[in-house]
Amino acid sequence: MFSSREWRAVALAGLLCVGLGAQAQQGKGAYPGIGRDATVKEVAAWDIDVRPDFKGLPAGSGSVERGQGVWEAKCASCHGVFGESNEVFSPLVGGTTPEDIQSGRVARLRDAGFPGRTTLMKVPTVSTLWDYINRAMPWTQPKSLSTEEVYAVTAYLLNLGSIVPDDFTLSDKNIAEVQKRMPNRNGMTTDHALWPGPEFAKGRKPDTTAKACMRDCPVEPKVASRLPDFARNNHGNLADQNRLVGAQRGVQTGAPAAAPAAKPAQDGAAKAPTALLDKNTCTACHAMDQKLVGPAFADIAKKYGGKADYLAGRIRAGSSGVWGNVPMPAQSLSDDEAQTIARWLAGTGKP
Amino acid sequence: MPTWISGRVRKAPENFVQGEGVRTVFAEARAGRRDFIRGAFATAASGMAAGVAVAQGVAGDGESAILNLPAHSTGLGQAVATDGYGKPSRYEANVQRRQSPGLTQTKQASVSFAPLQSLFGIVTPSGLHFERHHQGWWDIDPSQHRLMVNGMVKAAKVFTMDEIMRLPSVSRFHFIECGANTGMEWGNVAVPTVQYTHGMLSCSEFTGVPLITLLELAGADLKKGRFVLAEGADGSSMTRTIPMELIESGEVLVAYGQNGEMLRPEQGYPLRLVVPGVQGVSWVKYLRRIEVGDQPWAAKDEAVHYVDLMPDGLHRQYTSIQECKSVVTTPSGGQMLLDKGFYNITGLAWSGRGKVQRVDVSVDGGRNWRTARLESPVLSKCLTRFNIDWVWDGKPAIIQSRAMDETGYVQPNYQQLRAARGSRSIYHNNAIQSWAVQESGEVVNVQLS
Numbered sequence: 001m002f003s004s005r006e007w008r009a010v011a012l013a014g015l016l017c018v019g020l021g022a023q024a025q026q027g028k029g030a031y032p033g034i035g036r037d038a039t040v041k042e043v044a045a046w047d048i049d050v051r052p053d054f055k056g057l058p059a060g061s062g063s064v065e066r067g068q069g070v071w072e073a074k075c076a077s078c079h080g081v082f083g084e085s086n087e088v089f090s091p092l093v094g095g096t097t098p099e100d101i102q103s104g105r106v107a108r109l110r111d112a113g114f115p116g117r118t119t120l121m122k123v124p125t126v127s128t129l130w131d132y133i134n135r136a137m138p139w140t141q142p143k144s145l146s147t148e149e150v151y152a153v154t155a156y157l158l159n160l161g162s163i164v165p166d167d168f169t170l171s172d173k174n175i176a177e178v179q180k181r182m183p184n185r186n187g188m189t190t191d192h193a194l195w196p197g198p199e200f201a202k203g204r205k206p207d208t209t210a211k212a213c214m215r216d217c218p219v220e221p222k223v224a225s226r227l228p229d230f231a232r233n234n235h236g237n238l239a240d241q242n243r244l245v246g247a248q249r250g251v252q253t254g255a256p257a258a259a260p261a262a263k264p265a266q267d268g269a270a271k272a273p274t275a276l277l278d279k280n281t282c283t284a285c286h287a288m289d290q291k292l293v294g295p296a297f298a299d300i301a302k303k304y305g306g307k308a309d310y311l312a313g314r315i316r317a318g319s320s321g322v323w324g325n326v327p328m329p330a331q332s333l334s335d336d337e338a339q340t341i342a343r344w345l346a347g348t349g350k351p
Numbered sequence: 352m353p354t355w356i357s358g359r360v361r362k363a364p365e366n367f368v369q370g371e372g373v374r375t376v377f378a379e380a381r382a383g384r385r386d387f388i389r390g391a392f393a394t395a396a397s398g399m400a401a402g403v404a405v406a407q408g409v410a411g412d413g414e415s416a417i418l419n420l421p422a423h424s425t426g427l428g429q430a431v432a433t434d435g436y437g438k439p440s441r442y443e444a445n446v447q448r449r450q451s452p453g454l455t456q457t458k459q460a461s462v463s464f465a466p467l468q469s470l471f472g473i474v475t476p477s478g479l480h481f482e483r484h485h486q487g488w489w490d491i492d493p494s495q496h497r498l499m500v501n502g503m504v505k506a507a508k509v510f511t512m513d514e515i516m517r518l519p520s521v522s523r524f525h526f527i528e529c530g531a532n533t534g535m536e537w538g539n540v541a542v543p544t545v546q547y548t549h550g551m552l553s554c555s556e557f558t559g560v561p562l563i564t565l566l567e568l569a570g571a572d573l574k575k576g577r578f579v580l581a582e583g584a585d586g587s588s589m590t591r592t593i594p595m596e597l598i599e600s601g602e603v604l605v606a607y608g609q610n611g612e613m614l615r616p617e618q619g620y621p622l623r624l625v626v627p628g629v630q631g632v633s634w635v636k637y638l639r640r641i642e643v644g645d646q647p648w649a650a651k652d653e654a655v656h657y658v659d660l661m662p663d664g665l666h667r668q669y670t671s672i673q674e675c676k677s678v679v680t681t682p683s684g685g686q687m688l689l690d691k692g693f694y695n696i697t698g699l700a701w702s703g704r705g706k707v708q709r710v711d712v713s714v715d716g717g718r719n720w721r722t723a724r725l726e727s728p729v730l731s732k733c734l735t736r737f738n739i740d741w742v743w744d745g746k747p748a749i750i751q752s753r754a755m756d757e758t759g760y761v762q763p764n765y766q767q768l769r770a771a772r773g774s775r776s777i778y779h780n781n782a783i784q785s786w787a788v789q790e791s792g793e794v795v796n797v798q799l800s
Contacts, residue, residue, distance in 0.1 A: 031517075031518060031564075031568060033514075033517075034510070034514045034517060034518060034568065035508045035509065035510045035514055035565075035568055035569075036508065036509055037506050037507065037508060037509075038499055038501060038506075038507040038508060038509045042499065042507075042509065043499070043501050043507050046499055046501075046582075046639065046640050047501055047502075047640070047642065048588075049580055049582065049590055049642065049648060049650075051644070051646060051648050051649070052646070052648075052649045053646060055644075055646075087456065088456050088457060089456065089457075089460075105664065106664070107664070109660065109664035109665075109666075110662075110663065110664035112662075112773075112775060117660070119655055122654070122655050122658065122666065123654050123655050124649070124654060124668075125649045125654055127649065128649050128650065128651055128653075128654040128655065131590075131648075131650070131651070132650075132651040132655075135587075135588040135590070136485075136486060136586060136587045136588060136651075139486070139586075142486065142586040142587070142588070143586075143588075184666075187664065187665060187666055188654075188658070188665065188666050188667075188668040189661075189665045189666070189667055189668065190667070190668055190669055191667075192659075192667045192670055193672070194667070194669075194670035194671055194672045194674070194779065195594065195669050195670070195671055195672070196594055196596075196597045196626075196628065196629055196671055196672050196703075197577070197594020197595070197596045197597060198594070198596055199577065199578075199594060199647075200669060206674065206760055207771040207772065208763040208767050208768055208770075208771050209761075209767075210753075210761040210762065210763040210764065210767050211761060212709070212711060212720075212753065212755055212761045213720070214711065214719070214720045215719055215720075216718060216719065217717060217718055217719070217720070219716055219717045219718050219799070220716070220717065220764060220765065220766050220799035220800050221799070222799065222800065223749075223787065223797045223798070223799060224539075224798055224799060224800035225539040225540040225797065225798040225800070226540050226787070226795055226796065226797040226798070227540050227541075227542075227543055227795065227796055231543075232543065234452065234453075234542075234543070235449075235451065235452060235542065235543055235544070235547060236452075238543060238544060238685035238686075240445055241445055241447070241449065241466070241468075241544065241546065241685070242445055242468060242469065242685070242686060243443065243445060243446060243469050244442060244445065245442070246681075247681060247682070247688075247694055247695070248681065248682055248686040248687055248688050248689065248794075249686065249687050249689065250445070250685055250686060250687065251685050251686065251687045251793050251794075253543070253685070281459065281487065283458070284457055284458075284459060
């Protein structure tokens with residue numbers, strides 16, 4: 001078999017022109033009218049990736065102190081004040097020691113009795129933190145941080161992990177030094193057979209070598225694990241998750257699903273503007289009837305009935321301290337949308 | 352084997368339970384399984400056929416379903432184009448993609464599982480395709496979508512969807528499996544059905560342009576640029592590193608088509624990368640940029656997630672290939688066989704290294720195996736459907752399938768996989784799945800060791 005590159009070489013040499021006519025004559029890249037050159041500004045707008053060798057890292061700096069401010073305003077609501085929260089995402093900070101910073105291997109990863117694996121326990125490359133915060137954070141407003149803010153918040157996160165001191169300012173000039181202190185910088189291996197290219201562990205064989213025995217085979221002798229009875233219904237009634245015709249049915253593991261009873265609408269209460277709530281990712285932190293990161297919509301409605309203007313202002317400007325120690329950052333939605341949501345919460349919306 | 356009943360059975364009221372269901376309901380009652388009866392009657396009461404499958408029995412003159420012509424045989428049906436985009440039968444409402452409760456903390460960075468227990472053949476209906484979003488999904492205006500190619504190229508290029516769709520296209524069937532598929536089961540049994548054990552798996556016909564075509568258009572430096580970064584346009588702007596060698600093979604596609612129509616928004620409309628054989632996270636959705644480079648990127652999903660923890664505390668990085676794997680989808684966990692007799696054991700097999708060569712099935716927990724029939728087509732890096740006959744004698748059985756791919760690699764059992772990697776990984780669990788059939792007919796997810 002030719003590789004595709006050999007095929008192209010052959011095609012270009014004209015050996016395949018017989019019977020292919022003009023198509024083979026076209027050669028590669030012969031697609032007139034398709035695509036245009038990108039402008040310098042267009043490339044700059046999108047080419048935001050930062051590699052482990054810091055290629056792509058913009059010049060700039062940010063201090064731990066400034067990072068704390070950014071963190072508390074824009075990150076703590078999901079990640080906790082100390083990056084320890086497990087409420088919305090797995091914890092970022094914890095499980096690393098000064099010895100790990102020395103060795104570059106997180107010892108806790110060898111401890112099967114320590115199930116937690118925080119971001120700082122795993123991440124080998126500081127570039128990964130910078131790049132991801134820059135491209136994807138904050139959760140509901142990705143790419144809204146300035147370069148300085150990304151440096152600052154990265155510095156603060158590293159400080160929470162005791163990788164840099166309290167008075168540190170992270171910059172493009174010293175980030176390579178910080179890399180030498182990453183707790184798990186030596187914790188990765190590419191010695192495996194699961195990379196689909198020739199790089200890394202070339203020629204490595206798969207790590208299991210099972211044989212296809214057919215008769216009287218050695219078996220795993222006992223049923224070591226099964227779903228406990230109390231968990232049979234943990235995914236709902238399985239009878240409702242299988243087709244009603246065919247070779248088998250789903251097992252009844254709970255009450256059959258009844259049609260949801262229509263909730264009587266409260267007088268004058270409007271239906272939830274679900275599309276708006278989803279679109280503006282309100283539902284990432286608020287649920288209808290239960291507290292998530294923020295209070296339940298029902299609780300807000302109870303507390304602020306009739307106060308649509310106040311609520312609209314709070315939605316736009318953000319709020320802190322009313323419902324607990326997790327602040328809500330300012331939300332970027334239009335005045336109209338904020339008003340619609342606020343009127344619904346306040347119970348003054350049109351049904 | 353059908354059991355012919357000669358005794359008289361009181362006829363059920365019209366639209367209550369099907370005649371043949373009555374016997375089962377009474378049998379269930381004798382067995383004391385009241386919840387089954389409640390379920391049967393509740394379904395009947397809701398106006399749906401209770402759908403109790405048993406060997407048929409006939410009382411009196413015969414079945415009402417035959418003797419009394421139904422409305423659809425004696426009336427006028429619905430008009431064409433009643434629904435401009437047709438939907439499944441209302442009797443199929445149980446077949447849905449579903450979340451696994453408690454698996455993730457937000458609905459925007461979450462997953463829904465395809466109902467493998469209800470699917471036939473190898474193609475996943477687009478509306479049942481599993482979902483994995485990292486920062487929520489979007490429905491993007493294709494006229495505003497752009498693809499940029501930059502990095503080690505002669506000229507950075509921008510393409511519109513119109514232009515990409517003008518290029519010579521190919522259509523190919525491939526499976527896509529999330530690296531975390533079956534991840535919940537690394538330590539022990541955690542979930543009840545094949546939907547949740549293996550449902551981060553789907554298979555479609557994808558239509559698009561080989562990525563190498565676009566790289567050649569931009570004049571990529573294929574000598575020095577041996578890595579490519581793919582980047583999405585959504586909030587997470589997912590990035591993944593792809594080896595150039597795979598792209599040069601022509602297999603990697605910039606795809607806009609799925610099963611004869613455009614991609615669904617949940618699958619990356621209007622443009623996604625297709626990286627055959629490689630875990631789903633590399634199939635970047637809402638694809639906006641391709642960068643050619645000379646080193647891998649250690650993106651978040653290559654340095655924090657999608658890495659495999661070994662017993663010595665090292666993580667394997669850049670693990671991407673989905674190794675050979677198979678699963679029996681019928682009978683499978685959470686199902687009930689209602690009678691002894693003949694069954695077709697069926698399931699799916701696949702390999703990220705090429706074609707499936709053979710699938711063996713055991714019904715005695717792996718002591719003895721029989722080779723199953725592979726249904727055509729058998730394609731590279733694509734789901735392959737297997738079938739094998741089985742007569743259930745009513746005794747406990749443990750059903751397994753074991754696939755082998757064209758490289759000779761044989762799917763391991765849990766003992767073999769854990770001997771190599773321990774049990775603290777999250778990703779790349781391709782162990783043999785065991786389904787225990789109990790005397791009651793209930794099928795349960797179990798692990799042997």
